[in-house]
Amino acid sequence: METKKAELPRNWELEKLADGRMVLNMGPSHPAMHGIVRVLLTVQGERVMDADVEIGYLHRGFEKTCESVTYNQCIPYTDRLNYVSPFINNVGFSLAVEKLMGIEAPPRCQYIRVIMSELSRLTDHLTCIGANAMEMSAFTVYFYLINAREELYRLGDSVAGGRITPAYTRVGGLTRDLPPDFKQATAEVFRMVRKNISDADKLLTRNRIFYDRLHNTGHISKEDAISLSFTGPALRSTGVPLDVRKATPYLVYDRFDFDIPVGSNGDNYDRYLVRMEEMNQSMRIVEQALAQLPDGPINHPDFNVILPPKGEVYGNIEALMAHFKLTFEGVKPPKGEVYQAVEGGNGELGFYIVSDGTGNPWRVRVRPPCFSLTGGLSQMIKGGYIADIIATFGQINMIGGELER
Amino acid sequence: MGLETLFGHSYLTTRLDEAVNWARKYSFFNYPFVTACCGMEFMSTFASTYDIARFGAEYPRFSPRQADVLFVVGTVNEKLAPVLKRVYDQMCEPKWVVSFGVCATSGGFYDNYATVQGIDKIIPVDIYIPGCPPRPEAVLDGLLKLQQKVSTESVLDRKYR
Amino acid sequence: MSSYLIETLKTRFPAAVLETHDFRGDETVLIKKEALPAAAAFLKDELGFDFLMDLTVADYLPREPRFELVCHFYSSKHNYRLRLKCPVAGTDARIASLTPFWAGANWFEREAYDMFGINFEGHPDLRRILMYDGFEGHPLRKDYPLKKRQPRIPHRD
Numbered sequence: 001m002e003t004k005k006a007e008l009p010r011n012w013e014l015e016k017l018a019d020g021r022m023v024l025n026m027g028p029s030h031p032a033m034h035g036i037v038r039v040l041l042t043v044q045g046e047r048v049m050d051a052d053v054e055i056g057y058l059h060r061g062f063e064k065t066c067e068s069v070t071y072n073q074c075i076p077y078t079d080r081l082n083y084v085s086p087f088i089n090n091v092g093f094s095l096a097v098e099k100l101m102g103i104e105a106p107p108r109c110q111y112i113r114v115i116m117s118e119l120s121r122l123t124d125h126l127t128c129i130g131a132n133a134m135e136m137s138a139f140t141v142y143f144y145l146i147n148a149r150e151e152l153y154r155l156g157d158s159v160a161g162g163r164i165t166p167a168y169t170r171v172g173g174l175t176r177d178l179p180p181d182f183k184q185a186t187a188e189v190f191r192m193v194r195k196n197i198s199d200a201d202k203l204l205t206r207n208r209i210f211y212d213r214l215h216n217t218g219h220i221s222k223e224d225a226i227s228l229s230f231t232g233p234a235l236r237s238t239g240v241p242l243d244v245r246k247a248t249p250y251l252v253y254d255r256f257d258f259d260i261p262v263g264s265n266g267d268n269y270d271r272y273l274v275r276m277e278e279m280n281q282s283m284r285i286v287e288q289a290l291a292q293l294p295d296g297p298i299n300h301p302d303f304n305v306i307l308p309p310k311g312e313v314y315g316n317i318e319a320l321m322a323h324f325k326l327t328f329e330g331v332k333p334p335k336g337e338v339y340q341a342v343e344g345g346n347g348e349l350g351f352y353i354v355s356d357g358t359g360n361p362w363r364v365r366v367r368p369p370c371f372s373l374t375g376g377l378s379q380m381i382k383g384g385y386i387a388d389i390i391a392t393f394g395q396i397n398m399i400g401g402e403l404e405r
Numbered sequence: 406m407g408l409e410t411l412f413g414h415s416y417l418t419t420r421l422d423e424a425v426n427w428a429r430k431y432s433f434f435n436y437p438f439v440t441a442c443c444g445m446e447f448m449s450t451f452a453s454t455y456d457i458a459r460f461g462a463e464y465p466r467f468s469p470r471q472a473d474v475l476f477v478v479g480t481v482n483e484k485l486a487p488v489l490k491r492v493y494d495q496m497c498e499p500k501w502v503v504s505f506g507v508c509a510t511s512g513g514f515y516d517n518y519a520t521v522q523g524i525d526k527i528i529p530v531d532i533y534i535p536g537c538p539p540r541p542e543a544v545l546d547g548l549l550k551l552q553q554k555v556s557t558e559s560v561l562d563r564k565y566r
Numbered sequence: 567m568s569s570y571l572i573e574t575l576k577t578r579f580p581a582a583v584l585e586t587h588d589f590r591g592d593e594t595v596l597i598k599k600e601a602l603p604a605a606a607a608f609l610k611d612e613l614g615f616d617f618l619m620d621l622t623v624a625d626y627l628p629r630e631p632r633f634e635l636v637c638h639f640y641s642s643k644h645n646y647r648l649r650l651k652c653p654v655a656g657t658d659a660r661i662a663s664l665t666p667f668w669a670g671a672n673w674f675e676r677e678a679y680d681m682f683g684i685n686f687e688g689h690p691d692l693r694r695i696l697m698y699d700g701f702e703g704h705p706l707r708k709d710y711p712l713k714k715r716q717p718r719i720p721h722r723d
Binding site for chain 3: 055059061063064065099100102224229230242247248337338339341348350352354362363365367371372
């Protein structure tokens with residue numbers, strides 16, 4: 001296939017490298033590149049002089065596909081955006097459509113959404129730190145943290161019926177309520193998660209090898225991070241206390257007492273510390289939310305928004321019609337456009353939805369947090385060693401599904 | 406191996422098959438071609454709760470030249486297809502391919518301009534593991550199925566594909 | 567606050583502001599594309615919008631101008647958001663790049679170029695990001711068929 005000269009990567013011209021530099025291809029099928037990112041490095045010895053990050057190996061056409069399905073049918077696709085924290089994507093998308101329709105889910109539903117979002121944040125950070133530690137050859141930590149994640153997956157499974165792809169929310173509500181023993185199960189799981197995190201903390205935080213590989217690598221300044229649209233732990237590690245949950249609270253986040261950990265140095269080690277502390281804060285939020293959890297319905301009362309209960313469908317013509325219309329045509333928000341941001345595992349996860357008044361969205365755009373982070377990757381690894389790329393890449397927590405959608 | 410072809414299907418070769426297959430099926434070196442969501446369950450399967458080491462397949466080799474089993478974990482799109490083909494071509498015989506999850510198997514619910522509708526459009530596949538993503542139990546089941554398949558092969562029959 | 571931002575932009579760029587609304591509380595300003603660099607500089611330097619949260623394009627096919635560039639700005643100083651939109655004609659799909667103001671615009675614009683074929687003038691490195699060399703067309707345009715594949719290697723069977 002003929003390739004156009006203009007579209008070749010910038011530093012792919014070998015003739016310029018007469019000064020001893022060489023071009024090294026890393027990825028896309030490379031263990032530290034998580035399968036799907038290619039970095040073309042120009043190296044001088046072990047030093048990275050230039051880097052060109054190439055993505056797109058997991059582009060699955062999410063945005064185009066959403067234009068041809070109904071709003072509720074988009075929700076399973078959102079699971080697979082950031083598959084490490086699927087509940088947050090579900091919640092973000094549902095919130096965006098609810099904002100478009102001008103409705104609000106009942107209080108119990110909002111609390112449950114907060115709880116599930118925070119459980120997702122835990123799985124996200126556990127996976128990130130576990131995988132990062134494994135790549136730094138701390139294999140034991142990987143097992144500890146993945147075991148903790150496993151317990152959280154089982155908890156999520158008991159709620160939503162899916163470990164990784166739950167598709168739990170619907171526009172205006174949820175697929176089902178929490179199971180009856182959820183509070184007790186959560187307390188037990190958290191006991192184990194806390195123990196495993198504390199073990200990992202003892203193994204990593206003061207570990208000389210781990211510290212040396214993370215400290216002062218992948219450094220980025222506050223100004224650069226803001227200019228590159230960084231959000232989430234990567235931005236907070238530079239000292240900017242920006243968190244969507246605090247800045248523009250959605251759901252019922254303003255009712256909980258939690259802190260936003262910030263770093264000061266903007267390097268990988270600070271990002272690691274921020275994530276470790278965020279996990280504790282997430283557990284705090286879940287415990288408060290469970291204590292405050294109100295009784296009541298979990299779904300919006302309007303049958304034009306949420307499927308009526310089966311008993312109603314069989315016994316009531318309006319409910320039957322609503323069921324039919326919702327299944328075939330879906331919810332119909334008015335014409336308009338909204339942007340709804342939630343705090344994902346990696347930063348601000350935004351959904352921009354344009355409706356033309358029909359049952360299918362006209363345009364769905366996801367603002368993926370790690371898109372900006374990966375965009376800034378080349379700047380973060382320039383000047384460092386090749387080995388630092390692995391630490392940096394692990395700590396920006398690139399998730400292919402949301403990076404390339 | 407060469408010599409055994411002289412004997413054809415005889416007592417010697419069937420005994421040899423048994424010995425070779427026994428060794429092969431309990432010591433898979435896998436190449437994880439992990440792209441997407443399924444990778445999370447792949448990690449779970451390899452961690453201590455499900456412990457794929459019980460079946461002798463815990464050792465990932467990130468060089469295709471040293472691997473026996475290619476685990477294609479997750480969606481493969483048109484941009485990635487040549488990479489997958491190249492990795493497969495670099496593996497030495499005997500080699501097996503496991504298609505992990507519905508995206509690798511058939512494209513799953515991604516049916517659009519970007520995705521390949523199943524990796525069997527690119528490379529031959531031995532075992533399909535369904536699920537979106539498959540639970541670790543399903544993965545282990547798929548591995549056992551692969552072991553069964555390997556145990557029925559003969560050193561004579563293995564065709565170079 | 568709501569009308570303050572919109573009013574400020576209206577008084578500053580009286581000729582360029584085409585339309586404003588605050589549907590569901592999202593303040594939106596539609597401006598002419600010629601005024602985009604000036605408006606971006608004004609937002610960044612004087613109104614304190616330090617984050618370019620998102621930059622994307624929407625395609626409204628039968629309509630002309632066909633495309634709309636959609637930018638979401640966020641100010642961490644004042645904690646407010648603004649959406650800025652620019653109509654872009656399909657026959658003349660060019661607009662000024664925002665990379666001089668926000669480095670993060672680089673990849674967002676590359677994606678918009680890849681998916682919609684909008685040319686960002688002044689972009690340092692405008693090439694495809696998600697699709698591959700040799701891919702023809704721009705998949706998120708409404709006239710690109712959903713299932714039109716362009717394989718890089720021949721498929722079996």
